[in-house]
Amino acid sequence: MERLYRLTETALLLMSFWGYFFVVCRFGKIKSWFVPVICMAGVSLALFFGGLLGILALAADLALLGGLAGFIVFAVLVFRKKIRPLKRSLWGFCFGVGAAVFLLLSLDLKLLHYDNFSHWALIVKYLLSTDHFPGADTVMIPFRDYPPGSSVFIYYVCRFAGRSQGIMLLAQNSMLIACFYAVSGIVKERRRFLLYSFPGMGCALCLI
Secondary structure, eight states: HHHHHHHHHHHHHHHHHHHHHHHHHSSSOOOTHHHHHHHHHHHHHHHHHHTTTTHHHHHHHHHHHHHHHHHHHHHHHHHHHHOOOOOOOOHHHHHHHHHHHHHHTTOOOOOHHHIIIIIHHHHHHHHHHHSOOOTTTTTTTSOOOOOOOOHHHHHHHHHHHHSSHHHHHHHHHHHHHHHHHHTTTTTOTTTOHHHHHHHHHHHHHHHH
């Protein structure tokens, strides 16, 4: 029963992200290359201000509902056949397959790097346990000079998709993939493979 509940929440989270992607791309007139990183940054900012106001959990729930509202708009437009099919390209297909493999491999990863234990993973675990930002009296967090930027996004994903180490690293790596995708959007000569090879090599290094 708990597994079914978690799968349902994960599906709602993915639908919410797709809703944000669609709304930002269609109504915000933003190129698809930059949509994922903009949406992730927007969710992170919303949760950050929610955490400052002491309503971190409520901000996460509202962010989820906002994305689901966008997904409903997408579903209605699909039903009315007012959405054009996405443009297909060999590079986009290869990048999508590589990103999917990278993210699936992330589910089996463990927190081994020192920075995971000393900074962001500690903050994420604290946020998941308390649903509010650490204060000056929190002895669990040794580094207090960094704002919890990416940590609130990882908290958002883990709140609905699960709290395992693999989910944490999947959320972190999805931000890296979104940034690489945005960098690829800067390339103007779409037919020149060499220009795409540089961000591709950087993304491949992340796999290692």
